[in-house]
Amino acid sequence: MILKAPEKNIRRYGKAEGTGYQSPEVWSKVTGKAVYGIDLNLPGMLYGKILRSPYPHARIKKVDTTAAEALPGVRAVLTGAKLESKPFGIAVEDELPLAVDRVRYIGDEVAAVAAVDLQTAVQAIKAIKVEYEELPAVCDPAEALQEGAPQLHDNFPGNVAWQRELVRGSPGDAFTGADLVVEENFTVPAIHQAYLEPISCVAVDDPYTGITLHTALQSPDAVRKIVAGVLNYPLSKVHVSGPVMGGGFGGRVYGNLKVYILSALLAIKSGSPVKIQLTREEEFTAGRPMIAAAIQMKMTVRRDGTILGREADIITDNGAYSAQAPWVSKTVSERNDSVYRIPSIKTRVRLAYTNKIPTGQYRAYGNQAANFATESLIDMAAKKLGLDPLEMRLKNCVREGDITVHGLQIGKCGLDECLKAAAKEIGWDQKKEGRGYGLSVAIHANGSLVFDKNFRGASALARLELDGRITIFTGEQDYGQGTHAAFAQIAARTLDVSPAQVTVESKETKTAPFSTGALAMRQTTIGGKAIQLAAEDLREKIFKTAAELAGAPVTMENGVMCSISGQELALAEVAYYNHSATSGLSMTGEGKFVPEESDYDESGYGNISIAYSYAAHAVEVELDKTTGALTVHRLVAAHDSGRIINHLTARGQIYGGVAQGIGMSCLEGYLFDEGRVANASLAEYKIPTALDLPEIVPIFIEIEDPAGPYGSKGLGEIVMVPVLGAVANAAADAAGVRVTGLPLSAEIIYQAISGWECEQ
Amino acid sequence: MSYLIASSLEEALTSLRDGSGKARAVAGATDLYLQEMPYGLVDLSFLKETTVIEEKEGLMSLGAAVTHALAASSPLVLSRARALAEGCAAIGSPQIRNIGTIGGNVINAAPAADAAVALVGLGAKAELVDINRETRTEAVENLYWTHNRSLVDSSKEIMVRFLIKPCLAGEGSAFTRFAARRALALPMVNAAARVKLEKGFVKEVRLVAAPARPAPTRLLKTEELVIGRPVNGETISMVEKAVAEEIEVRGSLLRCSARYRQHLVGVLVASALKTAATRAGTSGKAGD
Amino acid sequence: METYTDPAESLLMVLREKLGLYGTKAGCGKGECGVCTVLLDDRAVNSCLVPVGKVQGRKVETIENLSRGGKVHPIQEKFVEKGAVQCGFCTPGMVMSAYALLKENPRPNPDQVRVAISGNLCRCSGYKQIEEAIMLAADKLKD
Incomplete structure (x- = not known):
């Protein structure tokens, strides 16, 4: 007498979907009752x-x-x-x-x-x-790699913590007889996550x-x-x-x-x-800030704007110990290559030990540093060829069905829609006098396999409580991104109950399923899928037990089951029946999501994730040429993160991620006096205040991706990525000259405008 | 450790004397935790004399314990000493402005303190009384000993109030600053100007910029050049150059290079002068 | 509330460690982040910079004052409604700055709201939903 839930009861949208359901924890936070570390x-x-x-x-x-x-x-x-x-x-x-x-x-x-x-x-x-x-100390990573430099670790000769050389396609051919080669050196300083707690x-x-x-x-x-x-x-x-x-952002x-x-x-x-x-x-x-990077990058382009290849020589600054710097360096060196149809690449990346603070990871894992370099080169090429930067991006950006230079399989992809929407909203065709405009695009993996090939998925438990409520046990963490609200919504939709009936437990490793954690933008797609599967498993068990109790097949709506004979059964009744029948075993659904289909070879080539998110940002800036001060007036953030489960928290991710992107573009960065951190305070390491941010316009291009739960994909990390390139391009548009070192401070821009030798 | 909230100036002076150098007068006390904690504190925040804002017999009196927030929103300060209102509004954050005071901003002796720069720009004088009840009046710029060290000894002396000649008809003042962030940021450069116009020409002028020396620096040579001229585009460009030549600034890793600061200081002083002239009345429009 | 303590201690330390009022957060100890914001005689201050000797006999309001007897203040309600709470660590200080603003200026414009919270750093939100929440709370309090 097993009966599957009839199809009519699995509605496309759960009750709180698209609305602003939030995890009840927000009430303890807003009243000051939440207990932090x-x-x-x-x-x-x-x-x-x-x-x-x-x-x-x-x-x-x-x-x-x-x-x-x-x-x-x-x-x-x-x-x-x-x-x-x-x-x-x-x-x-x-x-x-x-x-x-x-x-x-x-x-x-x-x-x-x-x-x-x-x-x-x-x-x-x-x-x-x-x-x-x-x-003797060595604080400059390029110097650290030179012969005769002071050595930091006996078992890492030459101060090389990690390195990689990579050739895909035929970069040699790409650079021979190309119509145009653009080349530049870009620098990005170390960035602290600056979580407030x-x-x-x-x-x-x-x-x-x-x-x-x-x-x-x-x-x-x-x-x-x-x-x-x-x-x-x-x-x-x-x-x-x-x-x-109290905040994480990778830190x-x-x-x-x-x-x-x-x-x-x-x-x-x-x-x-x-x-x-x-x-x-x-x-x-x-602490463990994100690595500083020096990126020497070269791109070869055909006269019509087609990208033929790109070469990069990257030195990243590890500091004294490694933390996650090798992984971040890897992302810097390759992720951004997959946003365009680039047939050939050649990359060398070296992570150098220096006598400075060790480094870790930050939201987007260095993809934003690469975005700054690549997107700057695209605009440089477009300018030289007399092409519209929007057209050049539309010509080259990846589309569904593509396999990128690193083997990423592009599934559902709204990148060109994102570009068009962002350009339209910023007024790309009706630019205002005296303002500068810039565009940038990004791709980011939803939980890449590169962390641990043998542990690529997630698992979850869904338990029916005696009172009819549902508890989800997961190892996926929420620190305000809205993950747990989304999980409650996913489980609620699967079980056809209200999200408020679902509690998400994650904070005790004694009871939570083992998890990779809140990183790599994997939680919604991979963690959420496990929760959907756990809820589906529980649903089947509930139907089976309810049918036993009713003596007839049942259907379910709004958390109430109904037998063919018209008898109504509450979830609590079913739970209690099971409780008595099993002497206290709780009814628990198990969900395990193991994305088998993605893989990669020894060189890192392969489809490293089950899904990718896409974004295009457009920015409008104004430049005060007497001081070099840059004001970012407006930023349009168009995102394809699949179906959005919760628009309120998704908007929050966009505003917050863009704010961090603006901080990294215009304000932030470690300052070192030899090995000493010169700006070790929130007064001198300047994250944006409420007065330092532009108007931010989120746009969601909701293309359902079957890989994620209910067609949804990750958003949290990619939000920050395109900001860097878009702001840099808008600043260059306004200034008439390009600044290639972050942050784009008034002084650096003024130096560029005035043609001063860089004094930094 | 003792903490006295003084109920009269007399009580404050007596307890400073009793403290024999180990007690200190404070007002906002916001910078207390950045220094070594003294044995005793005498809080001047609630005295009539130190919190007054009034105009009497052609002179403005501003208590030294007037908070930045109060100074920034006082109608009297806004109409008669606009530069000070602007300087105070630029300090730190609302929380700091609610408790930090203009007297503290001077005695703390930071080289680019916004209220202090505005006060010097306005030509303010400070009135001080010591534990022997002797009173002295000093120009604000003369109260600096060296970088971050005031000549005012808070264990022996109380800054009571500032005296400022109000900006009346034909006069205007302005404050400008340039910082990396729009709140919670010390400036790379700040500047203040006070100008009196007569028939569109500069009759009197004070131009001040920081940080260069321990005290906000008056630009006497540039002032001289401006006297007798209309504040027009030509004068403004001339001021930009003259300031950069007259003042010597240093670079710092945290703020900016010397060369950029040298450029900024000209731009900011000129901009303060231009705004002050505009405010000085219709005659100022000649400069626009 | 009465307590006896070293007057040189910061108000923040006394609130948290002596009075057990942990709703006021500690982020830098130097007035640079605003998470410790409380009201002193109706004005927002950084409690980390206030020697407790200064507050004898004066009115101090903390986040705990805003939601008594299970009822939350309209500012808190709108913070939740607008999604203005992410990690929540800046939230108590942010709410107190908003509370101080609306006491002084019940009808602020968005620029005034941004100035009022410019001493409260938030790394999560980009401030947008916080601004929306404060504007909405002002509307609600007007009625």
């Missing part, structure tokens, strides 16, 4: 503090902790020499929990203490005496359950694996329990591993919970 206090908790290197490069001769240990209130002191740890790392194993014999950047962790209060911990840190012998962790060591890290992470499982390895604990004895997360995928490892080690040593919280200054000097 920095708000956590546990009974008996100690405060941890880290002693950091004042030198960019030095040998540690001696660490004397006697005075610190003698201070009243100090409960634990750790030094590298006593830890006997093996190197660990994310992409490359090059870090130790605490430096043993060498420090490699200003901020490198040398010792850690735990004390009864923060003041005592700070005093204890000051009481530790370290003797250093300064070593500083990273913190309360570590608790319990003899029974093991280590629990109370910290908000985008990828709790990834961090747990690394921490377990460093502590030499079994994986099942390391847990992450997430408080509410909390792996977060700050040193904070988690050191708080755990201090908790183990002291026997008490230990909280380490980074100061804002530590965030800027010892």
Whole structure:
């Protein structure tokens, strides 16, 4: 008596779709009741503090902790020499929990203490005496790669943390006898994610359950694996329990591993919970910003605007340790190639160790840096050939059915519609006098396989509660992007209930399914699909049980089942019937989504994702030629992210992502004085305020993509990508000259207009 | 640590004297956590003398503990000392402006403090009283010792108020600044101008820019060049050049290069002069 | 509420650590981010910069004051309605800045709204839905 849900009950749009359903957590946030990591206090908790290197490069001769240990209130002191740890790392194993014999950047962790209060911990840190012998430092990545440069790591000769050379098609032919070659050097500084809540962790060591890290992470499982390895604990004895997360943007995928490892080690040593919280200054000097990149790029174009090939030589600045910099460098070096039909490419990318802050990942993974370079070259080529930049993009942009130079299979694709819509909305054909205009396009993968070929999908559980509500268990994290609202909507639509009846649980690794996490724009497409499958599985189980209970086949609408005989059954009744019949087993649907069809070879060639999102942005700017000040007046963001599940939160992603793009285009960037971070504060690392942003016009080109749940695809990361190229092109249009280094500060633009030699 | 909210100037002076150099007078106290905490604080925020805004016998009195927000929105300041209202409105953020004070902006002695630059531009004088009840009046630009160090010793002396000659008919003032961000940002350059026109020609003028020296810098040579001229396009270009020649600025990694700042300072002073002249009345229109 | 503490401590530390009012957030400790915004005698201030000695006998309002007895303030209601809350870390300070604005100026225009929140950094939202929410709340409070 198994009956599938009749087709008529699976409606195309769930109840809250396209409207503004939001996860109930917003109410605790808006009333100040949400508990963030920095708000956590546990009974008996100690405060941890880290002693950091004042030198960019030095040998540690001696660490004397006697005075610190003698201070009243100090409960634990750790030094590298006593830890006997093996190197660990994310992409490359090059870090130790605490430096043993060498420090490699200003901020490198040398010792850690735990004390009864923060003041005592700070005093204890000051009481530790370290003797250093300064070593020659190298802070410029190009210099670091040269022969004779100071070497940072014995097992990475030449300061090369990672490198790659790649040839596809026949770039040699492409560059021979081409109608036009455009070439330029572009520079992008290191960028901090600037999440507003500083990273913190309360570590608790319990003899029974093991280590629990109370910290908000985008990828709790990834961090747990690394921490377990460093502590030499079994994986099942390391847990992450997430408080509410005050922003991530890639910065909390792996977060700050040193904070988690050191708080755990201090908790183990002291026997008490230990909280380490980074100061804002530590965030800027010892966080994990995205790599700086120097991109030398060349493009060859036929007279009619057809792109024939492109070459790039890229140097990325790793800093002293790697975090995710190799992966980000890889994205910089190739993702943007797939937005156009480029037949041939040749790329070299080298990631160089320098005596500076280590680097991690940021929203869009460096795709935005490549966008700045490529999109600038497109406009340069169009100008030289006398072509309209819009026409040149329409001529070359990828379309459904294409296989790109890196093997990406372009499925549903609204890129040309995005371009046309953005150009129309900005007034491309009726440009205003005295204003500059720019366009840019982007592609971004929805969860690329390159992280872990053996773990490419996601899983979820959907449980029917005794009261008829639904609980979704997922490892996918929400820190305000609206993922959990979307998940509730997906489950609700599948089960034909209201999203408000669905609770999404993700914050305890003890109960959540293992997950890759909130990164690579994978959550809606891959995580959401798993939730849809779990909900479908649960739905079948509900129908089966309901039919048993009613003694007849049932249909369901609005969370109420109806048998053929007209008997109505509430979900709670079905749940309770099952509960009694199974002595308490809950009815649970399982969803596993394993995207088998995508793959790649050793060179990285292949269809790395099940779906891709597309975008085109158009920008209108005004330039004050007396100062070089650039005002971005308007930005149109046209996006194909498939069907939009929730327009309210999707708009929020566009506004916020564009704001970060404007920040990176016009304001942001690390400033270094040799190895020292010169702008280690929110006053001097300038993210946009409410007064620094243009009017932002979101446009959704909703082309259903069967790959994602209910035709939807990811949006969060790609939003930021095209901003860079579009702003750069608009600025060049307004100025009459092109600036090739970010950020496009008034000074840099003024220097370009005035023909000054660059003084930066 | 003791914290006294003074209820009279007399009480404030007595407790400073009793503190024997270990107590300090404060108003907004916003920069307190950026420095070493003194033993005692005497808060001047609620005194009649330090919070007054009035015009009496042809002189404006502005209490040193008047907040930036208050100064920026005061009808009297807006009509008679516009540069100060503009300078105060440009400081930090609404939160800072609600608590930071114009006196603090001067005593803190930051080289490009917006209110201080405007005050110097307007020709303001500060009235101070010390623990021996001796009163002195000094031009604001004479209160600077060195970079970020004031000549006012807050453990011995209280800045009570500023005295400003109001801008009346034929007079105008303006403040300009240039920063990387539109809020929460220190300026690369700021400037202020005060001008008196007679029949369309400059009769009196004060031009000030920062940061160059510890105090906001008066551009005396440029002022001289402007006297007797109409504020027209020619004068404006002349001022741009003259300022850049008269003042020497430095570059900094956080703000901008010396060369760019040198260029900006001319542009900003000229722009302040132009706006001030426009405000000076119909005669100013000759310059447009 | 009465409490005894070192007057040199910041109002923020006293609110959070002494009074357990964790709704006011801490982001930089230097008045550079605005997440610690509270009202002092009806005006928005950075509580991290206010020595608590300064507030003796004065009125301090925090995010906890706005939603008492299970009822939320119209500003909070509109923040949710407009999607102005993402990670939420800036939200309490942002709401307090909006609250201060609407006390002083019940009918702000969008430019005034942007100025009023220009000392509150937000990394998630691009501020647009926050501006919309404040305008909508002003409308609702007018009625």
